[in-house]
Amino acid sequence: MKKIMGTELDSLQNAEDNVSKDLNSNTSTNENLDNLNYVRESNNDKECTISEEEYETFPLEKLIEKFQELINKFPIHKIGEPVNIIKEIFLKKYEEEEKDRKEKFILAGGDELNYQPNTILKSRFNSIYNDYKTTLNSFYKDQEKIEQVNLDKRLEIIENLKDLYTQPIESIGTFFRKFKSIKEEWHNAGRISKLKAGDTFKTYFHHLENVHEFIRMNKELEELNYAHNLEQRNAIINRAKELVAEPSIQKALNELQYLHKLWKEQAEPVSEEFRESTWIEFKEITQIIHNRKSELFEKIKLEQESNLKVKLSIIKELETIISTDSNSLTFWNNSAKKIEELRENFFSTGRVPKENSTEIWQQFKKIIQEINHKKNIFYRNLKKVQQENLLKKNELLEIAKANKDIEDWETGLNLFKKIQEDWKKIGHVPRKNSDQIWKDFRENCNYFFERYKQRNIKVNEEWIENLEKKKLLLNELNELNHNSDSENILSKINEFSIKWNSIGKVPRENININSEFNQTVKSIIKKFDIEKNKVDEMFLNIKIEEYKNTNNSKQFDENLKSLKKEIQDLEQEVVQLENNLSFFSNAKTDNPLLKNVLGNINSKKDKIKELRLVYTKLLHTNPEDN
Structure with missing residues (x-):
């Protein structure tokens, strides 16, 4: 896995290496002081621990969001590498998505010349990137000014250091007060450019050695210097002892590195009788703290093994999701949020053992790619199906328009019931067409059914009128039944029947009147023995x-x-x-x-x-x- 910024484990290794160099030197002299890190600002910077692989799975919106987050959260000069990676991935994804959008546009019947790229996201990214470059350039210009000020200050300090042994001494007390002040000023003077650092530091330590030589030539000065430096050594040793019990091993190693820096800058030399003993004591305490790294390594190992189990569980859950039926819109709607949660959990879980890192990432990357591949195929097919559905619904809409004024009511009723049932079976159409085509179809159907309703009201009025006619005719038939005259009775019954059938239908709830008529006819036939x-x-x-x-x-x-x-x-x-x-x-x-x-x-x-x-x-x- 490509590392973008330092991690806790890397910082531990750096601190350990710097201290180990001092331990292995078996000396407390100023050898290789040019290579000493002379400022500690970098130890206080926030660290960015996002992997390149994580960026690869981000959509364009997320990459923009992460870019802005880097700018807001970390020092502007510490994010160069992740910014370059984000830029590279963003442009690659943007080109791929634009190519896909253009292909879909053309497949949907669009003219290639009329295609308009989606530049909103790219414009947002470019705006943030330009702001980043402007801020970064401004930062480096400010740094150049600060480094020049620091250089001037250090050169002035060197001149003051030189004066200590080239100018007359006012008093021993004044000499050591100035000497102590010069070393403290040097220690706090700040960073200078790398181009100037080598010569500047060589010059400083050259004159520092001259001061020490000057002190050695003056017995009283030497004794006072030894006493002061011994006091500094004891203070450093006491602080190192406190670091043995420091809960944060990383913090202990970082500060131990700083104490070694102080030892070289402000605690040398001391008298022969204390020189070796104090160094050995400091060295032994350093070794004790150094040995504590195994505790941190064990802790990190357990955490990484736990992270491995969590990430394997996430991959398994993703495999379970994608192994189910993924050919439905419901599946993708329900699974999208869950898949995103699992993806976020994977990245927030933390690192795994180095020997498993590549394998676990490849497994995760593969399942995410498979999910995206299936999703893309589904939505591509869905779009095709929705276009086909749109054609089918347009056909039904045209049928509704063509028949909304039909006068054959029974045929029309059956037709509109059928096309409504067919409509329900068709399925979704593209969202941009959905509301309008449904509105048009519903309006045409409602138009017919409203006509049908008004027609039924009219027909019902006719049926009520028919009922009244049949009631009158039935009364006349009953009178015939009570009449004892049998002359032409069959002819009269036939006339009544013809009239009855010619009247037409009656309301459904009054249909029994037809049975009454038939029973009366049978009664007459029986009575007159026809x-x-x-x-x-x-x-x-x-x-x-x-x-x-x-x-x-x-x-x-x-x-x-x-x-x-x-x-x-x-x-x-x-x-x-x-x-x-x-x-x-x-x-x-x-x-x-x-x-x-x-x-x-x-x-x-x-x-x-x-x-x-x-x-x-x-x-x-x-x-x-x-």
Whole structure:
């Protein structure tokens, strides 16, 4: 995994290496002082610990958000490498997405010349990047000024240091006060440019050694210097002892590094009798603190092993999600948030053991790529399906528009019910078309159903009027029933029947009035003992009139088909009953069951004969003559 900025483990290693150099030197002299880190500002900077791999999975919006977060959270000069990586990934993703958007635009029927790139995100990124570069340039210009001020200050300090041994001494006390002040000023003088640092530090330590030589030549000065430096050493040793118990091992190592710097700058030399003993004591304490790194390594190891388990669990959960049926919009809508949560958890979990780092990242990257691949395929296919659905719904919309003024009410009612059912089965269309096409379809359907409703109101009024007519006619028929005059009774019944059938339908809740009429007719026939063949002929003619009583040829044809089917069904029933006679081959003629079957056969044959007569007469009748 490519590292962008330092981590706790890396900082620990750096601190350990710097201290180890001092320990291995087995000396407390000023050798290799040019290589000493002379400022500690970098130890106080916030650290950025985001991996390059994490950036690779971010969408464009997230990359912009992370870029701004880096600028807000970290020193501007500490984010150069992550900014370059974000820029590279952003531009690559932007080009890929634009290429995909353009292909979809053309596939949807768009003209390539009319394609407009989506520049909103790129403009936002460029704006932030330009601000970053401006701020960074300003920072470096300020740093140059600060470094120049620090250089001037250090050169002035060197001149003051030089004066200590080239100018007359006012007093021993004044000499050491100035010497101590010069070393403190040097220690706190701040960073200078790398180009000037080497020569400047060499010059300083050259004159510092000259001061020490000057002190050695003056016994009283030497003793005071030794005493002061010994006091500094003891203070450093005491602080080092406190660091042994410091809970934060990282903090202890960082400060120990600083104490070694102070030892070289402000605690040398000391008298021969204390030189080796103090150095050995400091060295032993340093080794104790240095050995504590194993505790931190063990802690880090346990944390990384725990992180490994968590990340493996996340990968397994992602594999479980993607292994289910992913060919539905519901799945992607429900899973999107969960997948994003798992992805965020993966990156926030922390590092894993180095030997597992590459493998675990490749596993995670692979499953995320698979998820994105499946999602892209699904939405690409979804778009195609939605376009097909849009065509189907447009066809239904055109049918609704073409038939909203239809006058054949029953046909229209069945048609609009059917296209509404078909509409429900089609599925989603592109969101930009969804509301409008539904609005248009609903308006056309509602237009027809409102017409149908108004027509029914009118028809219902006609049916109520028909009911009143039938009530009057039924009253007249009842009067005939109470009349004892039988002259032309059959002709009168026939007239009543024809009038009754010509009136038309009544409201559904009053349909029993037809049964009342039939019962009254039967009562009259029975009362006047009319011959059966005449009655049959009359009812046959009435039946024919019922079938002929229609307003159009289409309905007449439907009646004819219905009558034919009724005849065919009866014929099938007769065939079945005659086949059943084989069960009675040994039965006597007076067997009740046999009698029942024979009676049923004869009854159905009579019915067939009657219906055939009706059918034959209807077949030679033109309904439009009525």
